[in-house]
Amino acid sequence: MKQNMVTNQKQIQITYLKPAKGLAALNLKDLWDYRELIYFLTWRDLKVRYKQTVLGFTWVILQPLINMVVFTVLFGQLLKVPTDGIPYPIFSFAALLPWLYFAGSLTRSSTTLVGSANLISKVFFPRMVIPIAGVLSGIVDFLVSLIVLIGMMLFYQITPTWNLLLLPIFLFLAMLTALGFGLWFSALNVRFRDVNHLVPFIIEIWKYATPVIYGATLIPERFRFLLGLNPMTGVVEGFRWAILGSKYVETFNPGPLFIISISITLVVLISGVIFFRNTERTFADII
Amino acid sequence: MTDIAIHVEKLSKKYKLGAMYERQDTLRDLLVSTFRSPFRKKEKREDQTLWALKDISFDIERGSVVGIVGRNGAGKSTLLKVLSRVTDPTSGVGEIRGRVGSLLEVGTGFHPELTGRENIYLNGAILGMKRTEIEKKFDEIVDFSEVVKFIDTPVKRYSSGMYLRLAFAVAAHLEPDILVVDEVLAVGDAEFQRKCLGKMSDVAEQGRTVLFVSHNMSAILRLTTETLVMEKGRIVKRAPSNEAVDYYLSSGFAETGEREWDQDEIPENSAPFLPKVLRIRNEQGQIVNTIRSTEKMSIEFEYKLEEAITGLRVGYYLMSSRGEFVFTTFDTDEPQMYDRFLAREKGHYISRCEIPADTFNDGRFIVGINASTYRIHRYFQDERAISFNVDPAGAPGMQWPEQRLGPTRPRLHWEIEKK
Numbered sequence: 001m002k003q004n005m006v007t008n009q010k011q012i013q014i015t016y017l018k019p020a021k022g023l024a025a026l027n028l029k030d031l032w033d034y035r036e037l038i039y040f041l042t043w044r045d046l047k048v049r050y051k052q053t054v055l056g057f058t059w060v061i062l063q064p065l066i067n068m069v070v071f072t073v074l075f076g077q078l079l080k081v082p083t084d085g086i087p088y089p090i091f092s093f094a095a096l097l098p099w100l101y102f103a104g105s106l107t108r109s110s111t112t113l114v115g116s117a118n119l120i121s122k123v124f125f126p127r128m129v130i131p132i133a134g135v136l137s138g139i140v141d142f143l144v145s146l147i148v149l150i151g152m153m154l155f156y157q158i159t160p161t162w163n164l165l166l167l168p169i170f171l172f173l174a175m176l177t178a179l180g181f182g183l184w185f186s187a188l189n190v191r192f193r194d195v196n197h198l199v200p201f202i203i204e205i206w207k208y209a210t211p212v213i214y215g216a217t218l219i220p221e222r223f224r225f226l227l228g229l230n231p232m233t234g235v236v237e238g239f240r241w242a243i244l245g246s247k248y249v250e251t252f253n254p255g256p257l258f259i260i261s262i263s264i265t266l267v268v269l270i271s272g273v274i275f276f277r278n279t280e281r282t283f284a285d286i287i
Numbered sequence: 288m289t290d291i292a293i294h295v296e297k298l299s300k301k302y303k304l305g306a307m308y309e310r311q312d313t314l315r316d317l318l319v320s321t322f323r324s325p326f327r328k329k330e331k332r333e334d335q336t337l338w339a340l341k342d343i344s345f346d347i348e349r350g351s352v353v354g355i356v357g358r359n360g361a362g363k364s365t366l367l368k369v370l371s372r373v374t375d376p377t378s379g380v381g382e383i384r385g386r387v388g389s390l391l392e393v394g395t396g397f398h399p400e401l402t403g404r405e406n407i408y409l410n411g412a413i414l415g416m417k418r419t420e421i422e423k424k425f426d427e428i429v430d431f432s433e434v435v436k437f438i439d440t441p442v443k444r445y446s447s448g449m450y451l452r453l454a455f456a457v458a459a460h461l462e463p464d465i466l467v468v469d470e471v472l473a474v475g476d477a478e479f480q481r482k483c484l485g486k487m488s489d490v491a492e493q494g495r496t497v498l499f500v501s502h503n504m505s506a507i508l509r510l511t512t513e514t515l516v517m518e519k520g521r522i523v524k525r526a527p528s529n530e531a532v533d534y535y536l537s538s539g540f541a542e543t544g545e546r547e548w549d550q551d552e553i554p555e556n557s558a559p560f561l562p563k564v565l566r567i568r569n570e571q572g573q574i575v576n577t578i579r580s581t582e583k584m585s586i587e588f589e590y591k592l593e594e595a596i597t598g599l600r601v602g603y604y605l606m607s608s609r610g611e612f613v614f615t616t617f618d619t620d621e622p623q624m625y626d627r628f629l630a631r632e633k634g635h636y637i638s639r640c641e642i643p644a645d646t647f648n649d650g651r652f653i654v655g656i657n658a659s660t661y662r663i664h665r666y667f668q669d670e671r672a673i674s675f676n677v678d679p680a681g682a683p684g685m686q687w688p689e690q691r692l693g694p695t696r697p698r699l700h701w702e703i704e705k706k
């Protein structure tokens with residue numbers, strides 16, 4: 001018992017209060033200390049999202065399915081978007097999976113911070129855990145909808161290739177992209193509620209700027225680098241490449257595009273972390 | 288020196304009123320105001336600052352229970368926010384030794400859709416507990432909260448009492464080195480309040496430090512040994528609690544029987560309700576500070592409504608100088624008054640309340656003001672708007688020069704029958 005007291009004495013943490021001046025230290029250790037909170041917030045998000053719905057988790061599967069059916073009828077059948085011989089349903093579904101994950105994550109991470117205003121003005125914790133949880137909770141939805149993908153791969157008799165092993169990397173890139181932009185948007189949202197209204201539009205426009213309903217090959221070769229400026233191009237094309245394997249790689253190789261995408265994502269993410277860290281100290285005062 | 292739990296030095300916190308009240312909510316507002324007056328903006332901004340805390344310095348020893356009292360807007364909550372790192376000070380430094388836990392407003396961080404069990408974990412994590420700690424404490428928390436039967440029911444189905452007990456239970460079992468309590472005990476029934484106060488003194492006995500903000504003077508007196516009195520962002524007094532409470536209750540009152548509100552004393556969010564003057568009048572209608580207990584008196588409150596308010600009620604709390612409530616009354620308590628003033632139009636009003644003779648015992652009484660609509664909105668509140676003294680000359684029982692217990696001294700009808 002006595003020994004216990006001694007160690008307790010030693011472990012007393014000292015916190016210094018001081019005015020916020022200059023660039024904040026990134027202090028990512030803080031986040032590590034609060035990793036359990038990230039876990040609980042992610043878990044809460046999941047628990048709450050489908051409460052009091054009749055279909056519950058089925059929505060996770062229905063959402064991409066309905067999207068895919070609409071796209072197939074509109075773009076596959078009526079407009080006949082070129083897919084390099086790949087059946088349009090799986091062509092679009094392979095891209096829709098990461099896209100829906102990204103869109104959901106970006107929306108959540110941009111808006112949940114303001115939604116947690118009463119927490120932020122009362123309790124201290126690294127504010128970044130909220131957008132991070134927003135990005136993580138979509139992963140479970142994503143994994144569930146993978147089941148549909150597997151079903152479709154069986155149906156269209158697509159043999160998985162080694163490419164498939166790289167799928168998590170593309171998912172990770174989508175996550176980092178959503179987080180990078182989410183950090184910017186959520187921090188701006190605290191000050192300017194316009195962001196709440198803006199985000200749905202940005203996502204809508206972004207969807208058309210990303211080869212989700214069409215393939216990157218639709219764009220003339222000399223302009224294709226422009227697509228690469230959009231990190232989601234790398235993700236979406238990466239997904240097709242990983243899932244459709246050899247069939248897709250013959251006509252399109254996402255290699256160079258992917259490198260540009262990664263660089264852009266990293267720039268947005270790092271600047272987002274810095275921006276967020278520097279504004280979070282005033283969140284409690286203006287939220 | 289090693290036994291100091293909290294040390295702060297010249298801590299100040301400035302709020303830009305522009306940022307707090309007239310916040311440029313949207314990008315458009317910012318653009319418009321920048322273009323309209325690009326040069327004037329800077330000087331205007333400087334004027335609109337408010338020092339919520341100004342040069343606060345103090346040390347608090349480990350294991351002490353310290354109360355903080357002060358009017359609304361005196362800076363108590365801001366101080367707690369700075370101490371718990373929710374917001375940074377504008378200048379000054381501080382050192383906190385140990386983990387700070389705040390007892391929050393009821394259910395902050397509770398999610399209505401989640402069950403009691405789930406919320407315990409979630410709220411514990413928000414308050415900074417590790418999962419293993421929560422697991423270890425889980426049964427104790429459930430026991431304390433008395434919601435065992437409903438632990439797997441979503442908390443949105445809880446009664447407000449259950450909700451409150453659960454919220455308090457989580458925070459109380461946080462076992463922080465420094466516990467910060469901001470006015471949570473204002474809610475809940477007496478039994479529950481007793482339980483919470485008991486838990487808080489347990490915490491103190493374990494050698495933890497407690498900072499306790501409250502408007503409940505009897506709770507402050509019961510729980511704390513020492514109290515800080517805050518006024519306009521400064522600490523104006525630090526003393527043993529009974530001395531500090533006495534100072535707080537008797538300070539800041541004009542000795543005239545009249546209280547006026549300046550523009551800067553009216554919170555922005557009280558609009559369209561504008562308090563003007565509060566007056567204590569004796570039977571002859573003179574504005575006085577001391578009334579005779581054998582005479583009737585009146586309390587009148589003058590205010591303006593800049594817009595009509597439906598369901599407005601204006602009333603008084605009367606409190607003894609020991610902090611116990613004597614009674615509460617509203618101007619539309621009577622059904623016919625309620626019907627007549629259901630919608631109160633824009634204009635200048637006086638609400639006057641006559642208090643019959645032989646109501647008060649001798650001593651000093653504090654009048655608090657409240658203007659609100661029932662359960663919808665509180666426009667204006669000042670718990671300590673004015674005070675007055677009561678002179679008991681001629682009151683019943685004055686032939687015995689003894690202290691009569693209780694805040695009231697009614698003249699009652701007695702009969703003595705001889706059989």
